[in-house]
Amino acid sequence: MTKEKIYTMFVEVLAKNFEIEGERVYTRARLVADLDLDSLDLIVLGTEIEEKSGVVLEEKDIRDCETLGDLIDRFAVRISERGR
Numbered sequence: 496m497t498k499e500k501i502y503t504m505f506v507e508v509l510a511k512n513f514e515i516e517g518e519r520v521y522t523r524a525r526l527v528a529d530l531d532l533d534s535l536d537l538i539v540l541g542t543e544i545e546e547k548s549g550v551v552l553e554e555k556d557i558r559d560c561e562t563l564g565d566l567i568d569r570f571a572v573r574i575s576e577r578g579r
Contacts, residue, residue, distance in 0.1 A: 496571075496574055498567060501567050501570055501571060501574075502522065502567055504547060504548065505520075505540075505563060505566070505567060505570075506520050507547075508540060508544055508547065509530070509540070511543075512539060512543055513530070513532065513536060513540075515530055520563065521563070522563050522564030522567065523563075523564055524562060524563045525561055525562050526560060526561065526562065526566065530563070538554065538557070540557070541554070541556075544570065548570075550573050550574055550577060551573065552569065552570060552573060556570075556573070557569075
């Protein structure tokens with residue numbers, strides 16, 4: 496899965512579950528400060544991404560990310576690990 500497809504998937508989940516759309520969603524957007532996601536929201540985000548993709552993001556993976564781009568990069572790593 497390309498990073499562009501991963502980004503699109505995250506955008507869809509953010510729009511559907513958190514009503515975050517448009518100019519607020521970009522790779523350098525900070526998950527907490529810019530997207531207003533709290534710790535519970537981040538867990539929901541991880542769960543929704545897992546259901547949509549079948550790839551597990553551990554709570555630590557999400558907690559260690561500051562921006563949407565960080566989260567996309569971490570997800571891409573999980574995909575590559577799954578393919579080994």
